Amino acid sequence: MAVSATLLNKIKDKDLIREAGLIGKEWLGQSRSGQFFQVTNPSTSEVLATLPDFTRAEIAKAIDEAYVAQKEWAARTGKERAAVIRRWYDLTIANLDDLATILTAEMGKPFAESKSEILYGASYMEWFGEEAKRVYGDTIPGHARDKRIVVIKQPVGVVGAVTPWNFPSAMVARKIAPALAVGCSIVFKPAALTPLSALALAVLAERAGVPAGLLSVVPITKSSDFGDEVCENEKVRKLTFTGSTEVGRTLMAQASAQVMKLSMELGGNAPFIVFDDADVDAAVEGAIISKFRNAGQTCVCANRLYVQSGIYEEFADKLARRVKAFKIGDGFAEGTEIGPLVDDRAVAKVRRHIENAVAQGASIVAGGPDHPLGGNFIWPTVLTGVTSKMAVAREETFGPLAPLFRFGTVKDVIAMANDTEFGLAAYFYAKDIGRVWAVAEALEYGMVGINTGLISTEVAPFGGIKQSGFGREGSKYGVDDYLELKYLCFGGLTS
Ligand SMILES: NC(=O)c1ccc[n+]([C@@H]2O[C@H](COP(=O)([O-])OP(=O)(O)OC[C@H]3O[C@@H](n4cnc5c(N)ncnc54)[C@H](O)[C@@H]3O)[C@@H](O)[C@H]2O)c1
Ligand SMILES: O=C[C@H](O)CS(=O)(=O)O
Numbered sequence: 001m002a003v004s005a006t007l008l009n010k011i012k013d014k015d016l017i018r019e020a021g022l023i024g025k026e027w028l029g030q031s032r033s034g035q036f037f038q039v040t041n042p043s044t045s046e047v048l049a050t051l052p053d054f055t056r057a058e059i060a061k062a063i064d065e066a067y068v069a070q071k072e073w074a075a076r077t078g079k080e081r082a083a084v085i086r087r088w089y090d091l092t093i094a095n096l097d098d099l100a101t102i103l104t105a106e107m108g109k110p111f112a113e114s115k116s117e118i119l120y121g122a123s124y125m126e127w128f129g130e131e132a133k134r135v136y137g138d139t140i141p142g143h144a145r146d147k148r149i150v151v152i153k154q155p156v157g158v159v160g161a162v163t164p165w166n167f168p169s170a171m172v173a174r175k176i177a178p179a180l181a182v183g184c185s186i187v188f189k190p191a192a193l194t195p196l197s198a199l200a201l202a203v204l205a206e207r208a209g210v211p212a213g214l215l216s217v218v219p220i221t222k223s224s225d226f227g228d229e230v231c232e233n234e235k236v237r238k239l240t241f242t243g244s245t246e247v248g249r250t251l252m253a254q255a256s257a258q259v260m261k262l263s264m265e266l267g268g269n270a271p272f273i274v275f276d277d278a279d280v281d282a283a284v285e286g287a288i289i290s291k292f293r294n295a296g297q298t299c300v301c302a303n304r305l306y307v308q309s310g311i312y313e314e315f316a317d318k319l320a321r322r323v324k325a326f327k328i329g330d331g332f333a334e335g336t337e338i339g340p341l342v343d344d345r346a347v348a349k350v351r352r353h354i355e356n357a358v359a360q361g362a363s364i365v366a367g368g369p370d371h372p373l374g375g376n377f378i379w380p381t382v383l384t385g386v387t388s389k390m391a392v393a394r395e396e397t398f399g400p401l402a403p404l405f406r407f408g409t410v411k412d413v414i415a416m417a418n419d420t421e422f423g424l425a426a427y428f429y430a431k432d433i434g435r436v437w438a439v440a441e442a443l444e445y446g447m448v449g450i451n452t453g454l455i456s457t458e459v460a461p462f463g464g465i466k467q468s469g470f471g472r473e474g475s476k477y478g479v480d481d482y483l484e485l486k487y488l489c490f491g492g493l494t495s
Helices: 056-075 078-094 096-107 111-131 170-182 196-208 223-232 245-258 280-296 309-324 344-359 410-418 433-442
Strands: 021-023 026-028 036-040 047-052 138-140 148-155 158-162 185-189 215-217 236-242 261-265 270-274 302-308 363-366 381-384 401-407 425-429 447-450 483-490
Touching: 021 056, 021 196, 056 148, 056 158, 056 185, 056 215, 056 223, 078 096, 078 111, 078 170, 078 196, 096 111, 096 196, 111 170, 158 170, 158 223, 170 185, 170 196, 170 236, 185 223, 196 215, 223 236, 223 245, 236 245, 245 261, 270 280, 270 410, 280 302, 280 309, 280 401, 280 425, 302 309, 302 410, 309 363, 309 381, 309 401, 344 363, 344 381, 344 401, 401 410, 410 433, 425 433, 433 447
Parallel strands: 158 185, 158 236, 185 215, 236 261, 270 302, 270 425, 302 401, 381 401, 425 447
Antiparallel strands: 021 026, 021 215, 036 047, 138 148, 148 483, 363 381
8 A cells, every 4th residue: 555656745744644543542554355456546536545344333432432532522611622622723724735735636626626625624723713602502490499401411422434536624523523522433434436535534532632542543445334333322312414315315314223313414406596587697607606616516506497488598698608618627726626436326416417408308518428538528608498307307417517597487497497306506697686586485405695606605594405414514503413412300499
């Protein structure tokens, strides 16, 4: 096993790259199975690192140690926990370039986007390092003269966590930070496609003073082993999952055996609506960031673009012109705006959506399926003449494909926008304030961007409704998912 020289040469602090897992108090370079798996660069197919493929035995060990470590961690004050998390934040910022390099190498996104992701993930550390001191309870007027009522909040305990490959650093920080802030311990499974970013954050967490055993990061390819162990192990009191709705359903069913506390950040199918009175140029820029950030591999990406008839051609022409100007290439190449997709399955799904739409009458006005770079590269594409009968209307594309639907009335577009089992994010551009409020209230989504295509921030509650899940990450609401409420009733208090 050896980390790729190409990657190592780009990194200052080479200790950040671990061909190991953090299993309780130990970094283990070997699993009990003796099996290993490779992490590859989606742009070049180069093998970046070889990691041990851990088993349920190591997951159980990590949970045992998390159970013990959590008691001491919870006994610390919020201020003490805040100081450790703040140091983790400071170290993340200090290692920004190395962390971004690791991220681009294993996931492919352009280096500039990787830096943004690292800063975005760090913002959750900063935010929850502050929230750690603000886990307030309540006093409630007694229901009898001798009674006094107090509500306190306590950490749920050991948390199991699972994240996807598309934001391999920020999704990790968005779960670890609130869990540690309120006094939980956490056993984490990153996506096997992109584990290096999570491992690098674990190295920095250790340096920041996160106690041994409190945080484990378990590289494993048989994801179901992780789900099985976490959901069956009575020491685990909560599971937080970010990923597809399909897997979320599986885990919800498994966790029901223990009536486990859950957070589910699942799939999306975001409508992006442009009304006749919108600022079309602003709407085009909003569509660019919402649709093509991370090459469209984002749960809150615009998936269906609805454009009112009066501006349809203008919007389509301007969007197509912007998309044709994108610089596509390796994430490390200067100026790259669209990198490779994460793997051939992702490319195949985008190609299938394009071909399915064109076969039913849609037109390609920018891009198309076959990019000359081949491999995991695909043209960012704009389709016109798209209808609700096409696959792209019902499925999450998760790639750089912008399908444009034409609509007439507000009533029609609300009906179309809500005609999905998903409810994560939605966007619309309009100026009339009455229409803005009516549309914002009518859209069945957890998050709505109004005259903006970028809504993700640590200060706001991130999450969905319907089959996009439940629970919120970030904001003052974000700690609730890691806390239990306890009601204390003091009786016999006669003066
Ligand atoms: N709502 C959000 O905040 C959010 C954010 C990012 C991605 N997503 C969604 O994630 C999906 C893309 O990511 P993906 O392809 O990695 O999703 P995925 O559901 O295939 O995998 C997500 C994670 O779950 C793990 N996993 C799979 N089966 C498991 C099992 N039985 N037990 C335990 N873990 C298991 C995977 O290894 C991975 O780490 C999209 O649907 C996207 O919308 C949602
Ligand atoms: O894929 C969706 C993640 O939540 C990333 S972001 O929060 O939208 O940046």
